[in-house]
Amino acid sequence: MTKVKLLQIGDITDRMRDALTPRFEIDVLFDQDDRAGFLRDHGADYPAILTNGHWGVPEDVAAATPNLKVVSSYGVGYDAIDADDYAARGILVAHTPDVLNDEVANTFVMLWLAVSRELIPSDRHARSGEWETGGNYPLTRSVMNRRVGILGLGRIGQTIADRCAAFDAEIHYHSRSPKDVPYTYHDSAEACAAAVEVLVAITPGGPSTQHMVNADVLRALGPDGLFFNVARGSVVDEEALVKALQDGTIAGAGLDVFEAEPKIPDALKDMDNVVLTPHVASGTHETRQAMGDLVVENLTQWLEEGSVRTPVPECRDL
Numbered sequence: 001m002t003k004v005k006l007l008q009i010g011d012i013t014d015r016m017r018d019a020l021t022p023r024f025e026i027d028v029l030f031d032q033d034d035r036a037g038f039l040r041d042h043g044a045d046y047p048a049i050l051t052n053g054h055w056g057v058p059e060d061v062a063a064a065t066p067n068l069k070v071v072s073s074y075g076v077g078y079d080a081i082d083a084d085d086y087a088a089r090g091i092l093v094a095h096t097p098d099v100l101n102d103e104v105a106n107t108f109v110m111l112w113l114a115v116s117r118e119l120i121p122s123d124r125h126a127r128s129g130e131w132e133t134g135g136n137y138p139l140t141r142s143v144m145n146r147r148v149g150i151l152g153l154g155r156i157g158q159t160i161a162d163r164c165a166a167f168d169a170e171i172h173y174h175s176r177s178p179k180d181v182p183y184t185y186h187d188s189a190e191a192c193a194a195a196v197e198v199l200v201a202i203t204p205g206g207p208s209t210q211h212m213v214n215a216d217v218l219r220a221l222g223p224d225g226l227f228f229n230v231a232r233g234s235v236v237d238e239e240a241l242v243k244a245l246q247d248g249t250i251a252g253a254g255l256d257v258f259e260a261e262p263k264i265p266d267a268l269k270d271m272d273n274v275v276l277t278p279h280v281a282s283g284t285h286e287t288r289q290a291m292g293d294l295v296v297e298n299l300t301q302w303l304e305e306g307s308v309r310t311p312v313p314e315c316r317d318l
């Protein structure tokens with residue numbers, strides 16, 4: 001059987017490679033010493049691309065692959081892929097929704113508890129011996145009975161709301177349109193921030209949510225407010241966030257994503273009221289395996305049936 005040529009952008013797991021190699025001939029973009037020459041000479045050979053939410057399909061790759069039929073991306077966010085253009089050209093784009101809802105919601109809970117209960121400084125107090133010499137660690141803030149605002153009440157946002165029930169939270173949210181849910185809707189991020197003590201961003205990235213959380217939103221959240229980002233770095237004006245944390249406009253933050261990741265502003269690294277994680281919200285063995293399996297399933301289904309199991313919304317009618 002002739003194998004189908006697949007262009008791989010970014011890393012994949014051994015399990016994914018093992019599942020794909022019987023049917024696909026995989027070439028790795030980042031293994032090519034002369035990327036421009038490789039794309040010029042071979043770009044037209046690829047009907048299929050496997051990528052991830054971080055790399056998406058870069059412009060030089062998109063321009064060099066005129067015979068593309070399918071893009072299968074590892075991750076739910078696809079702001080680095082021009083899905084509108086691909087949909088208009090009949091090219092299928094698939095992503096990995098739902099299988100990471102629990103893990104991303106759990107990461108928010110982890111960050112929330114860590115910031116509110118001062119896990120990192122408290123751990124430092126315990127392991128440095130300061131407990132013996134300096135006495136007990138100061139009291140911290142409870143996560144119970146808080147007003148929590150969710151920016152983006154989609155699959156993950158709803159899972160976050162479900163988690164918050166365990167902490168007896170009152171849920172507020174902002175999304176493009178109100179949902180049929182027993183929570184309070186706000187028609188702007190600023191109005192949502194003004195109503196809550198804890199604000200979490202879980203919208204997609206891209207132009208429509210660029211800097212949705214800005215200086216005004218942070219001011220509305222207020223001096224006791226905590227902000228969390230498990231969405232995309234682009235959703236937040238990072239400069240405004242640093243300033244708000246420095247001057248006490250808000251009380252603290254938990255951040256898994258950053259505007260220029262993997263670069264993180266030094267100012268954030270110096271703050272005790274901030275907990276930072278390196279974009280690991282979905283990063284468990286179990287969830288990454290489920291995501292990888294879905295990426296493979298989308299490619300295999302495309303090969304066998306010409307369709308994908310989990311197309312992005314723009315490609316659902318193809």
Ligand code: A2R
Nearest residue numbers: 077152153154155156157175176177202203204205208231
């Ligand atoms: O379209 P709506 O009304 O359902 O709202 C969606 C909301 N959203 C926005 N809200 C306000 N302004 C916008 N410009 C805007 N664009 C989208 O974000 C919806 O409530 C939510 C997205 O939900 P899902 O499409 O179900 O995405 P999921 O699986 O929850 O993942 C969210 C994001 C990914 O795109 C990655 O960037 C990240 O989480 O991992």
